[in-house]
Amino acid sequence: MNAGDGVRARAKLARAVASPINLATMANPAEMAKLNAAIPLGRMAQPAEIASVVALLAGGGANYITATTVFADGGLMQNSPGL
Numbered sequence: 001m002n003a004g005d006g007v008r009a010r011a012k013l014a015r016a017v018a019s020p021i022n023l024a025t026m027a028n029p030a031e032m033a034k035l036n037a038a039i040p041l042g043r044m045a046q047p048a049e050i051a052s053v054v055a056l057l058a059g060g061g062a063n064y065i066t067a068t069t070v071f072a073d074g075g076l077m078q079n080s081p082g083l
Contacts, residue, residue, distance in 0.1 A: 008066040015073035016044040040075030
């Protein structure tokens with residue numbers, strides 16, 4: 001099977017998301033400020049923002065998207081030495 005057969009390979013990578021566990025981990029205001037400073041958009045993602053990306057990738061609006069990863073990280077990966 002391949003893309004011509006209707007198979008699509010899509011992934012999303014979410015980094016800093018304001019989930020209960022992450023908010024508890026980052027309860028220290030200085031640590032939260034440090035994290036927010038590292039994110040070009042200046043804040044962690046809200047869970048609904050990540051859900052929107054997942055809905056896009058799962059829906060018909062992504063029919064021509066395949067073999068890729070969508071980074072929903074507020075720009076955090078742009079500073080990654082691996083890119």
